[in-house]
Amino acid sequence: MGKNITQNLRKMLKLYLLFLFLAALAFMGLQYLCITTTLVFNTVHPRIIGPLYPYLIEEPSKCGGDPPFLVLLIPSKPQDVLIRDVLRKTWANESLVLGISIKRIFLLGRSFVNNTEVSVEQESSTFHDIIQQDFLDTYHNLTIKTLMGIEWVSRLCPRASYVMKVDADMFFNPWFLVRQILQPEKPLKLEFFIGLVARGIPFRNKDSKWYISYEMYSNNYYPYYCSGTGYVFSGELSPRIYKEAMRLAFIPFEDVFLGICLARMGVHIYKPASKWFVGEKAEYNRCHFTRLVTVHHYRPDELLKLWPDFLKALEDCTG
Known part of the structure; x- marks a missing residue:
């Protein structure tokens, strides 16, 4: 036992x-x-504060010295060398507005083609106006591309007075924006965000280019936002927008996504009484265009053709 x-x-x-x-x-x-x-x-996304992807080209000294009054963030495809060249010769020329410091930055993702990447590196070494992160440059990565520019401004150009994100297929009038809207002689406009104001509903049809699932965005309406063709905001908003963006799951429509960020931040979009931002193609009218900020759907060849006359119109059309 x-x-x-x-x-x-x-x-x-x-x-x-x-x-x-x-x-x-x-x-x-x-x-x-x-x-x-x-x-x-x-x-990992979306919980980090810092670059979403490693920089391939960063230009850390672009904003060295006195802070710029305006930074232009221009999304561009790696292969669009000719378009960038035209913009440098027209509205993205940094010395256009006398006495005003403007810095342009082209926003690029990574190309699928090695030869294109080599070409981008050579172009960058010549002009020093390109930043690029290691993500594929596709339509559905436009939100990432825009946030790259905002992160860059937040970290490397934090004292910029204003920032403008403007698409490459636009006519843009920097004189009207600077002199009539931003007015550098006046105090800085804080929590300022302006553009072509829009509001829409999410497309639930999977065949649509703008399809978005209920899992990605469940509300029946988007908040007010500014069309991604061109919008302007005070530089002090850059780190705040980026920080808010990192709290959210991304959606592929960068203008809507920024509108969601602004709504959560309690920042109201400024709605101008006049139509300064035109979202559709408008036939060139020299005097009328001197009183606009942006017009959509202008090809590089059209810009080159109208630009000399537009420069004369700035002197002729003074009423």
């Missing part, structure tokens, strides 16, 4: 030791899971 008791005690001891071993393993596994979850939470 004593022998049976001893055997039972041994079995119970073995079971107890096995239980302690399994409990220790479970505890270590839970610790590892918690640590891993914390690391992922803090180091």
